[in-house]
Amino acid sequence: MDGRFGVVAYLDTASSTPLHPAARAVLDDALRSGWADPRRLHGPGRSARLLLDNARAVVAEALDVRPDEVTFTPSGTDATHRGLLGLLAGRVRAGRAAPGPVVVGAVEHSSVAHAAAWAERWLGTTTRELGVDRLGRVLLDDLGSLLPGASVLAVQSANHEVATRQPVAACAAAAASHDVGVFVDARASAGREPLPRGWDTAAASAHRWGGPAGVGVLLVRHGTRWRSPFPADDRVDERATGFENVPAALAAAAALRAVVDDAEATAARQHALVDRLRAGVARVPDVEVAGDPVDRIPHLVTFSCLYVDGEALVTELDRRGLAVASGSACTASTLTPSRVLEAMGVLTHGNVRVSLTDDATEADVDALVAAVAEVVPRLRAEVGL
Amino acid sequence: MSEEPDLELDCRGMRCPLPVIELARHVEDVAVGHQVAVVSTDVASRTDVPAWCRMRGHDYVGEDTAADGVPRFRVSRAR
Numbered sequence: 001m002d003g004r005f006g007v008v009a010y011l012d013t014a015s016s017t018p019l020h021p022a023a024r025a026v027l028d029d030a031l032r033s034g035w036a037d038p039r040r041l042h043g044p045g046r047s048a049r050l051l052l053d054n055a056r057a058v059v060a061e062a063l064d065v066r067p068d069e070v071t072f073t074p075s076g077t078d079a080t081h082r083g084l085l086g087l088l089a090g091r092v093r094a095g096r097a098a099p100g101p102v103v104v105g106a107v108e109h110s111s112v113a114h115a116a117a118w119a120e121r122w123l124g125t126t127t128r129e130l131g132v133d134r135l136g137r138v139l140l141d142d143l144g145s146l147l148p149g150a151s152v153l154a155v156q157s158a159n160h161e162v163a164t165r166q167p168v169a170a171c172a173a174a175a176a177s178h179d180v181g182v183f184v185d186a187r188a189s190a191g192r193e194p195l196p197r198g199w200d201t202a203a204a205s206a207h208r209w210g211g212p213a214g215v216g217v218l219l220v221r222h223g224t225r226w227r228s229p230f231p232a233d234d235r236v237d238e239r240a241t242g243f244e245n246v247p248a249a250l251a252a253a254a255a256l257r258a259v260v261d262d263a264e265a266t267a268a269r270q271h272a273l274v275d276r277l278r279a280g281v282a283r284v285p286d287v288e289v290a291g292d293p294v295d296r297i298p299h300l301v302t303f304s305c306l307y308v309d310g311e312a313l314v315t316e317l318d319r320r321g322l323a324v325a326s327g328s329a330c331t332a333s334t335l336t337p338s339r340v341l342e343a344m345g346v347l348t349h350g351n352v353r354v355s356l357t358d359d360a361t362e363a364d365v366d367a368l369v370a371a372v373a374e375v376v377p378r379l380r381a382e383v384g385l
Numbered sequence: 386m387s388e389e390p391d392l393e394l395d396c397r398g399m400r401c402p403l404p405v406i407e408l409a410r411h412v413e414d415v416a417v418g419h420q421v422a423v424v425s426t427d428v429a430s431r432t433d434v435p436a437w438c439r440m441r442g443h444d445y446v447g448e449d450t451a452a453d454g455v456p457r458f459r460v461s462r463a464r
Contacts, residue, residue: 328429330400347436
């Protein structure tokens, strides 16, 4: 097929983003000079260390944090686990009862929910769920009853399926008044908008912003009580595990700097394109567009089509060269619907999640809207509706 | 929810979106103000039946269980 990325339109950057040209530009050199062990004192080791420190400095500047607050991890999921569980482990006291409950937003990424479940099993904590409204935004008023006695609050910067931004600063202010640590999963927004304020630990993932896969970023705010929840490792950075992928970290940093430099212009363009997409698919009967239409990250939208099988819809769109994701149960490895849509009370079947590339065009959006308008009525007709 | 629904749709074993399609096909089999119940083993029905009611202008009454313990989702035809 013609077009960029081997399809008519790649509309699934929330799953993974094609490698940014800035990352590609540094990767080859970095592979050549960054392969040695950055802990060694010989020349090749010092070269690798220089590249790793450079990557850390670039990421710190792009995210407006201190370099010593940045740790590269083997994935965004790992950064999430270390961010949440390390904050919790920092509150484990020898010979004392388990740390207080973990408060988790109902629409957090599954890796956050899995980390909380792991903490229940291995750290003896309990989990309190922070509910959301129909737009997927956490219910701030509920924090008053959920935070007392809690140890950690996990709240995302913005939702990874429906794009709604979370009131992180308000959550963090409430948490601070109860001495509750705050973990922010910033994967959906990092590189697109500044980090929200108020976190003690945070996580980001390079392949979401055009870096290579296999690079996560763990942020631990200076002065935070953080302790590794997993076996220690004797690497450059006490919070890291395993041999550092120095070339990938440097490529991730280069991509991040490039996208952050363009972030405002990209966001304005993508926000308008998603507005166009939301309006376009809403014209198809019995289609529900989810999430906050305004207070949202720019590149992402989810909608659900009544009476339509999500797998059939994704397959039909793929046949037209339109690459999208779905939160419907039939498209999930677990065969359960998206926990985000469930928590919001939004229709889970016939679901499509669209996330734009930085260079997406009106033609991409219009092609998808036209395909949905054609395919959805046909799939409904097949079941007599 | 003490009264029994006027119509019960057996959607055991069906996967989404089939239970909601069954509901759409049969809601007009009962009079306005009367109830249809969807008996469904599909976990998506718990979200999708209330969402369908909201989108199609019917009233979601609530969840109980069929005699065999399978979840049952009750809808009141509103138009």
